[in-house]
Amino acid sequence: MKTEKILVTRSSMPPFEEYVEEIRGIWEDRWLTNFGKRHQELQERLKSFLGVKELTLFSNGHLALEAAIASFRLEGEVITTPYTFASTTHAIVRNGLTPVFCDIDEMTYCINAKKIEELITPKTTAIVPVHVYGGICDVDKIQEIAQKHHLKVIYDGAHAFGVKKNGVGVGCFGDATMFSFHATKVFHTIEGGAVACKNSDLSDILHEIENFGFLSGDDAVWAGGNAKLSEFSAAMGLCNLRRIETSILSRKAVVERYRQNLKNHAGIILPAQQQGVETTYSYFPVRFIEDIFGEDRDSVSERLAEKNIFARKYFYPLTSAFSCYSGKYSVYDTPIAEKVSNSILCLPLYEELCLDDVDRICEIILKNCKD
Numbered sequence: 001m002k003t004e005k006i007l008v009t010r011s012s013m014p015p016f017e018e019y020v021e022e023i024r025g026i027w028e029d030r031w032l033t034n035f036g037k038r039h040q041e042l043q044e045r046l047k048s049f050l051g052v053k054e055l056t057l058f059s060n061g062h063l064a065l066e067a068a069i070a071s072f073r074l075e076g077e078v079i080t081t082p083y084t085f086a087s088t089t090h091a092i093v094r095n096g097l098t099p100v101f102c103d104i105d106e107m108t109y110c111i112n113a114k115k116i117e118e119l120i121t122p123k124t125t126a127i128v129p130v131h132v133y134g135g136i137c138d139v140d141k142i143q144e145i146a147q148k149h150h151l152k153v154i155y156d157g158a159h160a161f162g163v164k165k166n167g168v169g170v171g172c173f174g175d176a177t178m179f180s181f182h183a184t185k186v187f188h189t190i191e192g193g194a195v196a197c198k199n200s201d202l203s204d205i206l207h208e209i210e211n212f213g214f215l216s217g218d219d220a221v222w223a224g225g226n227a228k229l230s231e232f233s234a235a236m237g238l239c240n241l242r243r244i245e246t247s248i249l250s251r252k253a254v255v256e257r258y259r260q261n262l263k264n265h266a267g268i269i270l271p272a273q274q275q276g277v278e279t280t281y282s283y284f285p286v287r288f289i290e291d292i293f294g295e296d297r298d299s300v301s302e303r304l305a306e307k308n309i310f311a312r313k314y315f316y317p318l319t320s321a322f323s324c325y326s327g328k329y330s331v332y333d334t335p336i337a338e339k340v341s342n343s344i345l346c347l348p349l350y351e352e353l354c355l356d357d358v359d360r361i362c363e364i365i366l367k368n369c370k371d
């Protein structure tokens with residue numbers, strides 16, 4: 001029997017008619033982009049949903065992160081993690097800065113805050129940590145270090161839409177936080193992203209960077225580019241935001257089923273459940289400890305693929321191992337990140353994934369299990 005392909009994720013979609021209704025007005029007013037009505041409305045609604053003071057929308061998360069870094073006019077070295085998507089490291093490098101890679105915490109997979117200070121040099125100007133998989137970095141420790149050494153903290157929160165720590169939105173920590181609204185994310189605008197921050201001067205600069213340097217009037221006060229979110233994307237965001245709570249609940253059910261099925265196996269490490277953190281279940285990463293489980297990550301991944309199930313190795317390889325950075329870094333400087341990267345597999349997770357399929361995925365995974 002041929003079963004349907006199950007990919008690592010599947011975009012959430014609003015009812016077709018709802019989206020059509022949302023974009024109908026675009027045909028009437030012919031305003032397609034450049035901070036239109038839907039853009040303004042989405043920005044306000046997201047500010048309130050995320051509990052942040054300022055929010056600047058962007059055409060994608062990567063450009064949002066590049067702009068957030070640029071907005072501080074930094075020089076020198078930036079301490080960051082190699083355990084992330086290409087975007088984080090590239091955003092630092094494309095700003096003319098030097099990434100300095102810090103190892104990760106083995107529980108949360110986020111930057112190990114205890115290891116940051118030893119990497120600080122007179123050239124260090126910022127820290128760019130990543131809230132990985134819908135977990136959250138040690139924001140208190142990072143803030144303490146940043147204050148002590150006068151460093152900026154710019155979070156990559158691409159995976160952390162709607163995540164809270166002790167009731168506080170993740171976008172409230174650090175000097176700025178980027179969110180990704182890519183089609184594969186918990187909340188999406190097809191392509192899109194945003195930067196949250198606390199002060200309106202910074203959000204004016206972010207606006208200039210994404211709008212050719214214009215804030216108001218004809219003078220460009222910054223050599224900015226173009227990273228504006230279109231009205232079609234904003235309309236998708238408005239539709240998706242209406243159903244975000246339901247969508248998160250469906251993801252939660254999938255995650256709980258995975259946890260139920262895969263617990264009690266010493267050879268499988270499930271993602272940590274951080275105290276005080278309210279997640280939105282963006283990814284479900286599982287580690288396979290070959291000696292105990294009896295099989296390595298690649299072999300499990302291949303067996304799933306044979307059954308038309310396509311899990312993904314987020315994040316393998318480490319960004320420090322990319323050929324564009326060849327000869328500059330060693331993965332052995334971040335041994336925990338290297339170990340995790342070699343054993344991690346993100347299992348399929350999306351709103352419409354049915355629990356029977358979760359059971360089937362787990363059965364396949366556990367087929368050769370020794371423990």
Ligand code: T4K
Pocket residue numbers: 007008009010011060061062063084085087088130156158159180181182183184192193314
């Ligand atoms: N920082 C971090 C930590 C990130 O993870 C990301 C993005 C960024 C920064 C940058 O944010 P953006 O500039 O992207 O807003 C995907 C996503 O494209 C990327 O957004 C995401 N992280 C990354 C972790 O995953 P790929 O290369 O794995 O995508 P792709 O095309 O293989 O898609 C993965 C699966 O998603 C497919 O198997 C099926 C599903 N899918 C994909 C698309 C494009 C859909 O269901 N619908 C779709 O439209 O990077």
